[in-house]
Amino acid sequence: MSKVYTFLANGFEEVECLAVVDILRRANIDVTMVSITNNKYVTGSHSITVQADALFQDMDFSDADLLFLPGGMPGTKYLAAHEGLSTLIRTLHKNGKYLAAICAAPIVYGELHLLNGVHATCYPGFEEKCMGAIMEKSGVVTDGQFITARGLGFAIDLGLELVRILENVAVSEQIKESIQHP
Secondary structure, three states: OOEEEEEEOOOOOHHHHHHHHHHHHHOOOEEEEEEOOOOOEEEOOOOOEEEOOEEHHHOOOOOOOEEEEOOOOOHHHHHHHOHHHHHHHHHHHHOOOEEEEEOOOHHHHHHOOOOOOOEEOOOOOOHHHOOOOEEOOOOEEEEOOEEEEOOHHHHHHHHHHHHHHHOOHHHHHHHHHHHHOO
16 A cells, blocks of 8 residues: 655645545545644634644654645745655655645755756746756646646645556546546
8 A cells, every 4th residue: 555645834725735635545545634733633724724644853764655745825934944854855866756736835855956857837926946847737747656736726636646647547536537527
């Protein structure tokens, strides 16, 4: 079973986070929401408080297949400033694991100089902070180990893309059909 860690900081974009986590859990993917604060209760950018599953300092991420960073401000800035998370991202990048982000959060990878030559997308206005990336205007962009999404309107699409990558197309399509009822 694939293992995903999602990181929460005060000021995260609630729908971007929870829509992706929901889709992954519908696919029976093991997702742990991790607070980078010293509290499991994390308040998003729209004053919705979410209880994380764990605290960063209590975790061992050695089983990670994918890290997911939701956007939102100032949450993205807090993710970028967290030294432990930066170290973890570099380690997983070096080990070829998947790194996903939505909205403003791809800048975390850009500021770590991991997006050089990588096709990516982000919320309009943050492109320059995705240093070295080949920016696209698509809703979701997958390039190697990076999966990025433009913003909240593409959160479900991002979740389905992560299911496709971690499981397969059939599972992704099954979930899409079950939530969109064609």
